[in-house]
Amino acid sequence: MKSKDYSNQVTSFTPLEPQQMIRVALVEGLKPQYMEGERQRYRRLLKAYVGVDERRIDQLFDIIGMEQSARTGSQKKFLNVLVNEVAYDARTWRPFDYDALRREGVVIDYSGSPSGLVETVLGIDESKVVLARDPVWVYGDYVKHLDWRNKSALNGPDVIIAFAQEKGFDLPESFLRYRRPTEEVYKLLEQHGFTYQEALRIAIKVLKDPRYANRVISALVTKHKNGSELRFHHHDFVEAAELLVYSHRHNKMVTEKVGDKATMYGNRYHGANQYLVPRRTPEPGSTHDTVEIHYLPDFQDPKNGTLEWMNTVVSCDCGNDLNLRNFEERRGRRTYVITTLDTHGGVVVLEIQRRKGINANKNPQNLNPLPTPEFSRFVDMLRYNIIQETEVQDEDRTKTVRTYVPEKGIEILINELAKRADWDFERMYQPGQKIGRFVLRPMYTF
Secondary structure (H helix, E strand, O other), rough: OEEEOOOOOHHHHOOOOOHHHHHHHHHHOOOOOHHHHHHHHHHHHHHHHHHHHEEEEEEEEHHHOHHOOOOOOOHHHHHHHHHHOOOOOOOOOOOOOOHHHHOOOOOOEEEEOHHHHHHHHHHHOOOOEEEEEOOOOOOOOOOOOHHHEEEEEEEOHHHHHHHHHOOOOOOOOHHHHOOOOHHHHHHHHHOOOOOOHHHHHHHHHHHHOOOOOOOOOOOEEEEEOOOEEEEEEHHHHHHHHHHHHHHHHHOOOEEEEEOOOOOOOOOOOOOEEEEEEEEEEEEEOOEEEEEEEEOOOOOOOOOOOOOHHHHEEEOOOHHHHHHHHHHEEEEEEEEEEEOOOHHHHHHHOOOOHHHHOOOOOOOOOOOOOOOOOOHHHHHHHHHEEEEEEEEEEEEOOOEEEEEEEOHHHHHHHHHHOOOOOOOOOHHHHHOOOOOHHHOOOEOOOO
């Protein structure tokens, strides 16, 4: 997650508006890693759109191009002052001419499939902004009422079959025919180590099957034996890692309110366990959200209860979790509830492992896998370098609306990334370094 100023928590976790994304991109283009001709173009654009003396822009350009060790004290002070004057929330900015920015190559138009949008994002850097026209997630409710085609079941038939093929064991003919897991199937999965991480790894592999090419996947799900469902989202995995690191850096601790799961010998199964987790954007009198967890897998001995992750129940009282929660209907009557391991639930999972001294990166039952630097950067590109553009009818005229990509759109695009042959589980998760070194990246670093 990038931010202008991490000491301001609300600003750090508030999405950027379209014009702010372009402001960040224009300043980004001054950095020395870009070709000199491009840097010169971005200097010219800054002069056109920022109400700052052009000589100061020239000085900014020169100092940014210098080695940091060669800068004098006065140059460093000047840089800090001027960066604030060209920050995305500064009042010095003039309105943008989008057509002119298109011609300059700063804004790139896109209209097409989610997979093509992912391809476009992978081909640009932080100095470009994609204007996505009428993205697919605008025209459907992919939040509560998910069709089965929009889900990827971590313990579903496709994943189970692919896991058996990889491990080299046979599944019962009845399962292959009717695709309903039985106790015999569960015993085979347990024997061959079907942990949560293995299920997620295989699920990402299954998404590459041609049958999923035209399916819009907006959630990973675990089906409980009683018919209930726990949903997972890749962007929540990333956000949980960011919020955990942020909380520890700014002394905003996760507090165990009820239960003892975070203790060395805590009870894994019985009773409710509640945690107070810092809110990303706290309000007066409301600084924490409450997470309730039941039936966590055994993080300390992953071989004990290999399939226990399939029984996990997590809920949070935050607005995002409540908005996703829903009852499914079978034959016209409500039968079971859907919950989500959202960002706050993921923070609790990581915090429990941290307190117990468990390496979350290597733990096969970790319900919130840690992102790699490359995957973390891709998620940031979805947040800060894509503007969605749609047309809406406003009385008797058509109005163009531009906004940032909502979380459901981010999740759809991440699953499109997972469909690519060159992005497997290991490229997305299990980093070779501590997440504290890369998940929080200052936006204006020169």
